Amino acid sequence: MFESFAQEPIAAASIGQVYRATLHDGREVAVKVQYPGVAAAVRADMQNLDMIMRLLKRMTPGMDAKAIAAEIRERIGEELDYELEAQNHSALARIFRGHPFIAVPEVITSLSRERVLVTEFVQGVGFEELKRRPQSERDRIGEIVFRFFLGCLYRHRQFSGDPHPGNFLLLADGRVAFLDFGLFKRMQREPVALELACQRAVSEGDAAELHRLLAQSGFLPEPDRVDPGHLLAFIGEAIWWYTTADEPVQLTPEIATQVMIESSDPRSSYFAEMRHQDMRPEHLFGRRMELLTLAVLSQLRARANWHRIAREWMYGDDPVTELGREEAEFYAHAGVGA
Numbered sequence: 001m002f003e004s005f006a007q008e009p010i011a012a013a014s015i016g017q018v019y020r021a022t023l024h025d026g027r028e029v030a031v032k033v034q035y036p037g038v039a040a041a042v043r044a045d046m047q048n049l050d051m052i053m054r055l056l057k058r059m060t061p062g063m064d065a066k067a068i069a070a071e072i073r074e075r076i077g078e079e080l081d082y083e084l085e086a087q088n089h090s091a092l093a094r095i096f097r098g099h100p101f102i103a104v105p106e107v108i109t110s111l112s113r114e115r116v117l118v119t120e121f122v123q124g125v126g127f128e129e130l131k132r133r134p135q136s137e138r139d140r141i142g143e144i145v146f147r148f149f150l151g152c153l154y155r156h157r158q159f160s161g162d163p164h165p166g167n168f169l170l171l172a173d174g175r176v177a178f179l180d181f182g183l184f185k186r187m188q189r190e191p192v193a194l195e196l197a198c199q200r201a202v203s204e205g206d207a208a209e210l211h212r213l214l215a216q217s218g219f220l221p222e223p224d225r226v227d228p229g230h231l232l233a234f235i236g237e238a239i240w241w242y243t244t245a246d247e248p249v250q251l252t253p254e255i256a257t258q259v260m261i262e263s264s265d266p267r268s269s270y271f272a273e274m275r276h277q278d279m280r281p282e283h284l285f286g287r288r289m290e291l292l293t294l295a296v297l298s299q300l301r302a303r304a305n306w307h308r309i310a311r312e313w314m315y316g317d318d319p320v321t322e323l324g325r326e327e328a329e330f331y332a333h334a335g336v337g338a
């Protein structure tokens with residue numbers, strides 16, 4: 001199958017190893033090979049998820065733990081199948097072909113199988129080094145990461161659920177290459193529209209509208225137990241950085257930690273009241289992706305007016321940044337997008 005195949009792996013994957021190889025046509029590839037037996041072991045472990053969810057249900061009684069467990073089981077189950085990952089990866093490679101600053105390596109479909117994934121090898125600068133780059137470079141990378149992960153969800157309704165520092169590299173030509181589409185989520189139009197409507201309500205400080213949207217979509221099983229003003233403050237604590245802060249914000253680990261505490265920790269200001277909130281399973285991986293994106297941007301200490309970027313998909317506003325203008329140009333010609 002290969003012209004040459006390195007004996008030693010170049011990287012550890014979560015449930016496998018990655019090797020470097022060369023195809024007969026000369027292309028350099030990365031070959032992700034799943035450990036034998038690991039898929040069966042993970043499937044067996046997922047049985048314990050029910051027990052964990054029962055414990056979680058005690059902390060947040062409003063939550064539909066069964067539905068959440070089903071969503072987690074489905075996403076992780078898919079992650080065990082590299083053939084499915086190859087399809088999802090290819091879908092994004094197709095969307096971003098020719099993009100000015102986002103690169104998704106091509107998948108070699110003919111060589112990929114349930115436990116083997118072959119992709120074009122990318123050489124680039126990793127996260128540890130990027131963190132030490134000057135502010136302006138970190139800002140640019142941060143904006144690209146934000147546009148890639150949130151833009152995928154809000155423009156294309158499909159996204160990688162794993163914005164991990166190991167999953168992107170800066171290429172020599174200035175583009176950022178994104179890897180790893182194992183944890184992948186596709187969404188229908190309606191739940192995506194709901195998220196954007198909620199973000200607009202937060203941006204506009206419209207507590208009644210936010211309460212109405214969340215009550216109507218099942219997030220508030222007992223709407224009367226949740227005060228609209230408190231709900232607005234609670235959601236605002238998690239997404240203020242791209243909804244209400246209309247100015248350059250430098251994200252820091254302190255900010256990311258604060259957001260995590262406010263949205264999930266019993267120490268948070270509204271925890272007691274928000275225990276009666278439910279997380280609808282359809283939105284679970286999007287919210288998780290958003291928090292992990294924030295964590296990555298915070299480690300980069302990237303600065304931008306995140307709100308003005310997010311307005312492109314929240315309100316259909318014209319871009320105000322150089323990268324935004326390049327991207328708008330790309331979408332105008334690619335004929336896809338929002």
Ligand SMILES: Nc1ncnc2c1ncn2[C@@H]1O[C@H](COP(=O)(O)OP(=O)(O)O)[C@@H](O)[C@H]1O
Nearest residue numbers: 011013014015018030119120121122166180182
């Ligand atoms: N196409 C590629 N080019 C270069 N390195 C790659 C490529 N694919 C994977 N890698 C390396 O292998 C690591 C693990 O691969 P990844 O797909 O992220 O596995 P996992 O899903 O287990 O996280 C990556 O973090 C990266 O260092």
Ligand SMILES: [Mg+2]
Nearest residue numbers: 164166167180
């Ligand atoms: Mg990875």
